[in-house]
Amino acid sequence: xxxxxxxxxxxxxxxxxxxxxxxxxxxxxxxxxxxxxxxxxxxxxxxxxxxxxxxxxxxxxxxxxxxxxxxxxxxxxxxxxxxxxxxxxxxxxxxxxxxxxxxxxxxxxxxxxxxxxxxxxxxxxxxxxxxxxxxxxxxxxxxxxxxxxxxxxxxxxxxxxxxxxxxxxxxxxxxxxxxxxxxxxxxxxxxxxxxxxxxxxxxxxxxxxxxxxxxxxxxxxxxxxxxxxxxxxxxxxxxxxxxxxxxxxxxxxxx
Amino acid sequence: xxxxxxxxxxxxxxxxxxxxxxxxxxxxxxxxxxxxxxxxxxxxxxxxxxxxxxxxxxxxxxxxxxxxxxxxxxxxxxxxxxxxxxxxxxxxxxxxxxxxxxxxxxxxxxxxxxxxxxxxxxxxxxxxxxxxxxxxxxxxxxxxxxxxxxxxxxxxxxxxxxxxxxxxxxxxxxxxxxxxxxxxxxxxxxxxxxxxxxxxxxxxxxxxxxxxxxxxxxxxxxxxxxxxxxxxxxxxxxxxxxxxxxxxxxxxxxx
Numbered sequence: 001x002x003x004x005x006x007x008x009x010x011x012x013x014x015x016x017x018x019x020x021x022x023x024x025x026x027x028x029x030x031x032x033x034x035x036x037x038x039x040x041x042x043x044x045x046x047x048x049x050x051x052x053x054x055x056x057x058x059x060x061x062x063x064x065x066x067x068x069x070x071x072x073x074x075x076x077x078x079x080x081x082x083x084x085x086x087x088x089x090x091x092x093x094x095x096x097x098x099x100x101x102x103x104x105x106x107x108x109x110x111x112x113x114x115x116x117x118x119x120x121x122x123x124x125x126x127x128x129x130x131x132x133x134x135x136x137x138x139x140x141x142x143x144x145x146x147x148x149x150x151x152x153x154x155x156x157x158x159x160x161x162x163x164x165x166x167x168x169x170x171x172x173x174x175x176x177x178x179x180x181x182x183x184x185x186x187x188x189x190x191x192x193x194x195x196x197x198x199x200x201x202x203x204x205x206x207x208x209x210x211x212x213x214x215x216x217x218x219x220x221x222x223x224x225x226x227x228x229x230x231x232x233x234x235x236x237x238x239x240x241x242x243x244x245x246x247x248x249x250x251x252x253x254x255x
Numbered sequence: 256x257x258x259x260x261x262x263x264x265x266x267x268x269x270x271x272x273x274x275x276x277x278x279x280x281x282x283x284x285x286x287x288x289x290x291x292x293x294x295x296x297x298x299x300x301x302x303x304x305x306x307x308x309x310x311x312x313x314x315x316x317x318x319x320x321x322x323x324x325x326x327x328x329x330x331x332x333x334x335x336x337x338x339x340x341x342x343x344x345x346x347x348x349x350x351x352x353x354x355x356x357x358x359x360x361x362x363x364x365x366x367x368x369x370x371x372x373x374x375x376x377x378x379x380x381x382x383x384x385x386x387x388x389x390x391x392x393x394x395x396x397x398x399x400x401x402x403x404x405x406x407x408x409x410x411x412x413x414x415x416x417x418x419x420x421x422x423x424x425x426x427x428x429x430x431x432x433x434x435x436x437x438x439x440x441x442x443x444x445x446x447x448x449x450x451x452x453x454x455x456x457x458x459x460x461x462x463x464x465x466x467x468x469x470x471x472x473x474x475x476x477x478x479x480x481x482x483x484x485x486x487x488x489x490x491x492x493x494x495x496x497x498x499x500x501x502x503x504x505x506x507x508x509x510x
Contacts, residue, residue, distance in 0.1 A: 120380065121380045122379070122380060123379070123380045123383075124377070124378070124379050124380075125375065125376045125377060125378045125379075125413065125418075128378075128413050128417065129409075129412045129413055132404070132411070132412065132413055132417075133409060133410050133411075133412065136410055136411060137410075148424050148425060148427065149387070149424075149425050149426075149427070154384075154388060155388050155391055155392075156387070156388075156391060156425070156426075157384045157387065157388065157425070158380065158383050158384055158387055158421065158422075158424070158425035159425065161424050161425075162383065162387075162421045162422070162424040162425040163380075163421060165420040165421050165423070165424040166413065166417045166418060166420050166421040167413075167417070168420070169403045169404075169413070169416050169417040169419075169420040170403060170404050170411070170412070170413035170414065170416075170417040171404075171411075172403065172404070
């Protein structure tokens with residue numbers, strides 16, 4: 001099958017921890033050679049696109065900041081559609097703050113339109129309290145992503161879903177999620193790529209995030225068995241990925 | 256009806272915010288006069304019993320630290336039954352830390368038997384991470400109480416249920432709750448009071464916490480309409496309180 005644009009997950013798809021997946025790296029080189037647009041789509045909102053691209057170049061992946069789309073950028077773009085130059089209370093790190101600011105949104109701690117929550121490894125009771133109070137006062141609650149836990153050298157550590165749970169519990173309000181498996185990040189990424197839903201393929205290793213996001217966005221999907229989801233895991237899913245492959249070496253761009 | 260011991264809620268039952276409820280204060284004076292044992296039972300784990308008693312004496316309620324039983328003390332007593340002198344990682348404030356220490360438990364941050372979580376207005380990502388990792392390593396997860404939010408001058412601010420939600424989400428583990436509406440706090444309070452389930456009355460203003468805790472513990476219950484729960488609210492409950500009254504002036508100790 002031939003697609004005009006590719007959305008590609010990072011961890012488990014392009015690399016595993018500190019090790020590149022060679023078939024995936026070769027695949028992206030091939031995309032670049034053929035001038036096929038691609039965008040790396042990540043739920044990680046803590047880094048700027050330049051930092052993510054730099055990390056990818058360390059694995060010899062052809063990538064600059066234009067090739068990266070984070071859940072923070074998806075949130076900022078979504079907000080711009082809803083309310084340009086919004087006043088936003090932010091829980092998050094550098095990447096999220098930069099994405100919101102670059103999209104023209106203004107950080108504030110009172111009288112805000114939105115409470116935007118991304119992973120913040122310096123989150124405190126005061127921040128959770130402030131977010132909960134602002135949501136109770138009418139601000140719309142948006143989360144970059146809902147990942148419950150993230151792998152680290154110490155084991156599984158709290159992801160943004162953990163911080164969101166604290167705020168949702170205190171404010172009795174569920175957020176809108178921008179990241180995978182929701183479709184907002186996919187819709188915004190396609191806008192950036194300049195392709196259409198029909199012409200774009202979503203590639204990832206995690207059925208529950210990458211593939212479901214593609215399905216929710218109406219895209220064809222390719223699951224690679226290089227990370228989280230195994231063939232066995234797929235036996236219980238309702239909607240299968242459009243394609244499954246051992247590795248991206250099996251994907252023929254000429255098919 | 257005549258009972259030999261009384262468990263009594265605080266906020267909404269003895270006082271509302273900074274104002275005493277006179278009928279309740281008179282009721283406790285009457286208990287004291289008749290030498291009927293009573294224990295104030297609170298989900299607040301942040302204060303020591305002496306601090307709670309001092310606050311009550313400010314409302315002219317006859318109370319010293321022996322009359323106070325917090326969710327932190329219930330947790331400490333419960334732990335002592337399960338594993339005396341346990342190693343415990345603590346998220347919480349002065350009251351919880353003192354209760355655990357006085358019961359012989361040892362605070363530690365590695366190789367612990369239990370992770371005990373109470374309201375901590377200085378909770379951080381690092382504490383939530385540490386708790387999550389220890390639970391994943393096999394520590395038993397215990398929460399003093401699950402109150403989602405607590406009233407304050409600023410509005411409803413995050414309660415311990417909010418912190419617990421963050422840890423439960425990251426560790427994919429639900430805690431054992433000691434506080435109301437669970438029965439652990441009631442069972443431990445009766446132990447302290449020296450009465451029996453049949454001889455003890457639970458009094459409170461909140462059906463969802465006080466009365467349900469009494470019901471779960473097998474006690475007779477008295478709901479006073481001086482706080483959270485209204486007569487209308489009771490129309491939808493499965494199990495009604497044993498008694499309901501406008502105020503404790505209507506409760507006749509000679510009946």
